[in-house]
Amino acid sequence: xxxxxxxxxxxxxxxxxxxxxxxxxxxxxxxxxxxxxxxxxxxxxxxxxxxxxxxxxxxxxxxxxxxxxxxxxxxxxxxxxxxxxxxxxxxxxxxxxxxxxxxxxxxxxxx
Amino acid sequence: xxxxxxxxxxxxxxxxxxxxxxxxxxxxxxxxxxxxxxxxxxxxxxxxxxxxxxxxxxxxxxxxxxxxxxxxxxxxxxxxxxxxxxxxxxxxxxxxxxxxxxxxxxxxxxxxxxx
Numbered sequence: 204x205x206x207x208x209x210x211x212x213x214x215x216x217x218x219x220x221x222x223x224x225x226x227x228x229x230x231x232x233x234x235x236x237x238x239x240x241x242x243x244x245x246x247x248x249x250x251x252x253x254x255x256x257x258x259x260x261x262x263x264x265x266x267x268x269x270x271x272x273x274x275x276x277x278x279x280x281x282x283x284x285x286x287x288x289x290x291x292x293x294x295x296x297x298x299x300x301x302x303x304x305x306x307x308x309x310x311x312x313x314x
Numbered sequence: 315x316x317x318x319x320x321x322x323x324x325x326x327x328x329x330x331x332x333x334x335x336x337x338x339x340x341x342x343x344x345x346x347x348x349x350x351x352x353x354x355x356x357x358x359x360x361x362x363x364x365x366x367x368x369x370x371x372x373x374x375x376x377x378x379x380x381x382x383x384x385x386x387x388x389x390x391x392x393x394x395x396x397x398x399x400x401x402x403x404x405x406x407x408x409x410x411x412x413x414x415x416x417x418x419x420x421x422x423x424x425x426x427x428x429x
Contacts, residue, residue, distance in 0.1 A: 209356075235416070246318070246405050246420030247357065254414070292356050300345065300409065301370065302418065304356030 206230050207295050209305030216312050222280040224308045226293035229274065233295035237302070238267065238278050241290045250291070251278070283312045316340065318421035320406050326427045332394035335424045338387070339408030343419070345369075348381055348391050349405040351423070357405055363389065396428045 208227045216222045226236075237252035253260045253267040253276065260267045266279040280287055293305040319338040327333050339346050344365050349357035360379065362369040366386035374381065378397070383389040393400055403423040410417050 207356075237418075244422065246407070246422050247418075248420065249417050294356075299362075299370065300416070301347075301359055301362060302357075304358070306356050307354070 206303045207293060207305045209293050209308060211308060212306070213309045214311070216280075216283045216310065218283065218285060218312055218314050220283050220312075222278075222283045222287070222310055222312070224278045224291055224293070224310075225275065226277065226295075226305050227273075227275045228295050230295070230297070230303075231274070232297050233303075234298060235296040236267070236269065236276050237294050237296070238265075239292045239294060239304075241292065241307075247292055280310075283310075285312045285314055288312050318406055318408055318419050320404075320421035320424055322424055323422070324425045324427075326429065327396055328429050329398055330395040332392065333396055333426060334393075335391045335404050335406075335426075337389045337391070337406030337421060339389070339406065340410070340419055343408035343410055344386070345409040346383060346389050347407045347409070347418070348389070349407065349420075351403040351405055353402070357420075360391070393426075396426075398428050401426055401428045 238250045239247035240250045241247040251262050251265045264281045269276045290307045290309050292307045294302040346363045348360040351357045361371040361374045361381045363383045381391045403425050405423045407418045407420045
């Protein structure tokens with residue numbers, strides 16, 4: 204049972220463009236929504252996270268938008284750079300501090 | 315701070331053989347997780363430890379997988395006997411909580427190939 208649905212599966216963006224990755228969830232018990240970035244051969248690394256009492260969080264070029272009523276959240280990468288090329292995972296956490304991950308989005312930023 | 319250490323980095327075995335993975339979390343992190351990441355998918359939780367106790371192992375295939383964290387620090391994950399579908403990257407993570415901020419730190423994983 205996939206509890207966090209992520210799209211698109213892959214994404215190609217021009218350098219300087221905006222990358223947008225979307226996630227949807229069903230379990231209303233989720234209370235924390237992080238995004239992880241993973242480079243080949245490495246473990247995932249926390250990029251940015253949001254709690255459902257906030258509709259938007261921005262850190263540098265990365266922004267999470269959160270829509271509690273629609274049970275959706277998205278990652279926006281502004282001014283995308285080739286160094287941003289990686290696989291991005293959304294995740295959702297229950298109060299027992301367990302993360303459920305989406306299937307991932309492979310982002311390629313082309314010069 | 316030093317990261318989560320995992321070994322070995324790669325392991326190739328034949329089906330029905332056994333294999334063990336080791337993880338040393340970041341010093342002071344009480345919560346440790348093992349995740350399985352199949353190629354092209356997100357990590358899937360196998361087991362969660364709090365110090366040396368198991369918090370949740372509901373998704374661990376207990377007929378073949380076992381894990382322990384005897385002294386509440388490093389941990390081992392074992393598969394016996396391995397199946398072809400166990401081919402995956404096994405990730406260890408530890409958790410830091412500071413106020414409302416929490417962060418999972420992942421190791422680089424052990425890539426297992428079962429032939």
